[in-house]
Amino acid sequence: MPAVAESDHDTASPQASLTQSLDRAIGLLEEVVNHAASGAALGALAERARLSKPTAHRLLNGLRKLGLVDYDEKTRLFFPGLKLYRMGLASAARFDLVQLAQPGMALLAEETGDTVYLSLRAGDSALCVARQTGSFPIRTLTLEVGDYRPLGLGAGSLALLAALPDAEVEQVIARNREKLAPHANFDPVNLRAMVRQTREQGHSLNDGKMLPEMAAIGVTVRDVAGRPAAALSIATITSRMRPERRASVVALLMREARALEQALGVAPAPEAPR
Template sequence: MIGPGGSPTQSLDRAMDLLEVVVGHSGSGITLGSLAAIAGLSKPTAHRLLTGLRSAGMIDYDAPSRLFFPAFKLFSMGQAASARFDVIPLATASLDRLAEETGDTVFLSARSGDFAVCVARRTGSFPIKTLALDVGDVRPLGLGANGLMLLSSLPDEDVERNLERHRLALKPFAQADAESLRRAVAATRQEGYAFSDGMVVPDMCAVAVGIRGPGSQIDATISLAAISSRLQQPRRDSLVQQLQQEVDTIERQMRDRADAHCV
C-alpha cells in the first residue's frame, strides 16, 4: 500500500490499477469503497489517486450516485493513436466487405498505450449478433482477440510489464491469467493471428489480425467475432485469410499515402 510518501512509480502503478478497474466497470460505474477493496488500498489512498485521475481527465465522478466512470478522454486518446496513420477511413471499405461477406461482426481496434480501443464496428447479417465491444470501449492489452494480437506484437519485457500492470483488470477472466496469456502470446506469434475462445463472453469466439503502421509496429487490428460454432475449422482458417487480405489492402494504402507525403 502506498502512502503519501510512496515513490512516483508505485503511485503511478496504483493509479493505473484503479483506472483499469474503473474501465472494467464502464457500464455500471463503481464506488470508491469497491475500488479500494478490489485494488487492496485504503479509502484515503484510493481517493487521493482517483482525485489525480479526475484532474487528468481520465475518469468522471457522478455525485448523485457516487459512482466513478471512464472519461471521454480515454476514447479521444484511442482516436489520436489511430490517427497516427489514419487507419479508420482506410479500413472502412474492408470492414464493410468483411461484414457483408461473412455475416459476422467485425471490429477495428487501435492501441493506446497499454490499452486497446474499439474505433469502428460493422455488424453482419447472421441472426445471432456478437456485440461484445462498442465503439469507444477500452480494454487492457491481452483481453480478447484484439488485445491479444496487440500484446503479442510487443517485446517480451513489455508483455510482462503489461501482464503485471493489468493483473486486476484481467483477474475476472478465467483465461486471462498471466500463464494462460503467455501461452496465448506464443501461439499468436506462431500462427500469425490471435484466437480468443470464450475469453470475454462464453460461447463466443474471435480472430484478429494485426495492421502494421508506418514504423512496422502493429498499432491496430481487424477482428471478426461470432458464436463458437461459426469459428471452428476449416472456416476459421478461411476467415483469417479474408482478414489478412483486407489488412494487406489497408497496409498498401498506408504505404501509398506515406510515399505521396514524401514526394
C-alpha cells in the same frame, strides 16, 4: 544550445502553477504530434518546448499515464498516444485510419456475415474505434465503439499485445494484473501462452475464453515502422468458428490487414521464393 526558458523551482500561487504545468504539458504534446511520423526523443522535445530535461521527462511520464503519449522502448522515441484518437472520435466523425478501414470492414462483414471490429492500442488497453455488423441474425456485439479492454482480453486486443516486444509484453501483463484478475482464463501464465500461440499462428484466437458462446479471430495491422498500428477482428458465435472455417476467416482478415497497411504506406512483404 538555446537557453531554457523555465525554472523547475518557480514560486507561484497553486492556480498559477497548475496553469503553467498545463501550458507546458500541452506544448510538449503539440511537439509530439508535430513529429508523429518519425517520433521524437526526450532531448529534442525538451529543447523545442524550451524545458529542462527533468521537467520534460516528468510531464511526458504524466502524459503516458493518461494514454496521451506512447513511448517506444526500442527506439526511445515518443509518439502520440492512441487515447488522443478517442478524443477525436468524440469531437469529429472523421478519423483517417477508421476511414481507411471502413471499406474493408464492410466487405469483411458482407463476406462473412459476422461482426468486424477495428481496435487501436491506448496505453495498456485496446480501444474499439469502429464496428461493422454482418447479416447473420445472431450478432456478437460485445464491444461498443469507444470501449476499452486490457491488452490481451479479446481477439483484437490479444493480436495487439502479441505484436509487442517480449519485454513490453511482460510490462503490460504486470500492469494489467489487477484488471485481468476477474477473468480466470487470462491470468499471466495463460496470457503468455496465448501470446506465444498468436505469434506462431500469425493470428489471435479467442475460442470461448471470455464468453463460452462467442469466438473471435484477430490480426495485426502494422505501421511503416513495423509497430502495431491497429487490429482487425471478426467475432461470431462459437458454432460458426469451427476449425474448418477458421482458415478462410483468417485469410480474409489477412487480406484486409495487408490492404490497410499498404494504404498506410507500408511496403508489401516480398513473396517467398518458389
